[in-house]
Amino acid sequence: MPSDFVQMLIAQESHEPLPTLHLFGGLFVTLDGRREDIPEGSKRLLVFVALRSGRVERRQAAGALWPIGDDARAAGNLRSALWRLNKVGVDLLQVDKYGLALREDVLLDVRLVADWASRLLTGSATAGDLKATPSTMDALDLLPGWYEDWVLMERERVRQRLLHALEAQSRQLAEAGCFGQAVDAAMQAVGVDPLRESAQRALVEAHLAEGNWMEARRSLELYAELLDRELGVSPGVEITALLHGRTPSRGLAGRHGAGQKMAVQRLTAIS
Numbered sequence: 001m002p003s004d005f006v007q008m009l010i011a012q013e014s015h016e017p018l019p020t021l022h023l024f025g026g027l028f029v030t031l032d033g034r035r036e037d038i039p040e041g042s043k044r045l046l047v048f049v050a051l052r053s054g055r056v057e058r059r060q061a062a063g064a065l066w067p068i069g070d071d072a073r074a075a076g077n078l079r080s081a082l083w084r085l086n087k088v089g090v091d092l093l094q095v096d097k098y099g100l101a102l103r104e105d106v107l108l109d110v111r112l113v114a115d116w117a118s119r120l121l122t123g124s125a126t127a128g129d130l131k132a133t134p135s136t137m138d139a140l141d142l143l144p145g146w147y148e149d150w151v152l153m154e155r156e157r158v159r160q161r162l163l164h165a166l167e168a169q170s171r172q173l174a175e176a177g178c179f180g181q182a183v184d185a186a187m188q189a190v191g192v193d194p195l196r197e198s199a200q201r202a203l204v205e206a207h208l209a210e211g212n213w214m215e216a217r218r219s220l221e222l223y224a225e226l227l228d229r230e231l232g233v234s235p236g237v238e239i240t241a242l243l244h245g246r247t248p249s250r251g252l253a254g255r256h257g258a259g260q261k262m263a264v265q266r267l268t269a270i271s
Helices: 004-013 040-050 058-065 071-087 109-121 127-131 149-175 179-192 197-209 213-230 237-244 257-269
Strands: 020-022 028-031 034-036 093-095 099-102
Touching: 004 109, 004 127, 020 109, 040 058, 040 071, 040 099, 058 071, 058 099, 071 093, 109 127, 109 149, 127 149, 149 179, 149 197, 179 197, 197 213, 197 237, 213 237
Parallel strands: none
Antiparallel strands: 020 028, 028 034, 093 099
16 A cells, blocks of 8 residues: 555645555556556556657557567567556556547656655745655665666655755744654655765754754764774764854865864864
8 A cells, every 4th residue: 555645645636545556666557446456458558658758659669668579579579568457457547549638637656756745845845745755765766676777776866855845844833833844754764764964964864953952962973983994984074064054165064184184173172
C-alpha cells in the first residue's frame, strides 16, 4: 500500500478515486481503491513512459527498451507489452500510431511528490503541504531493485529534490512556530544523508528557533564528530557561525582547513 504521506497528497489532489500509478516502494496501480499488479512484460514500458513528461515516440521507447535486435523486433516487443496491459484491464496509456503518453486522468505518485516539493521550494506551499511530512523516507524509494541507467538517474533526482524540500519545509514550519514538526522534517533529511551539511544546518536552525541552544550545540557536535570520522574534515563556517549569532558573508563561507578548525575550536570552548 502507498505510504500515508503519498495517500495524503493523493487526497489533496482529488476527492474522487482516480487511477494512480505507484512507483515508490515498488510498481503497482490502484484502481477504484483496489490494488492491481502490472504484467511483468509491460512494467518497463509503463515506467519508461510515466517518467517522461508528455508524449513519447513509439520508436524511441522501443529502441531504448529493446536495443538488441532490429527495429521490427523492438516494435513487436512494444506491441506485446501494450497487449498485456490491455488484457489485464490496466488502461493507463494513451496510444496512437506514433506515440504513447500517460493518460491525463492518471495520477503518478512521483509527480505528486515532485509538485509538493516544488511548492515548498518556491514558497507557495499550502497549510496541507506543511503538514505532509514523510514519516519515513524508506517508503519513498523509487523503484527499488531497478538498475537501468534511466531509473538510477531519476531516483537520484527525486532524492535530491526531496532533501531540498524537507530543508525548506523545516524552515517554513519554524517560521510558523511549529517547532516540533520543523525538527522532524530536518531530521528526516539528516537521516537520509547524515553528511549533508545543508540538512544539518536546517536541524540546528530548527533547534535555535525553538530556543533550544543546547540541542543545537549537541547536533553540531555530533555532526562535527561524524565529519571527522568519515572524511577527516570539519563543519563549514556557515553552520558553526549559527551558534555565535552571526551569518558569514558568502566570501567567508569557504571550506579552508584553518578557518574551519578555528570556528570549531571557538564553538567547543563555549560551556
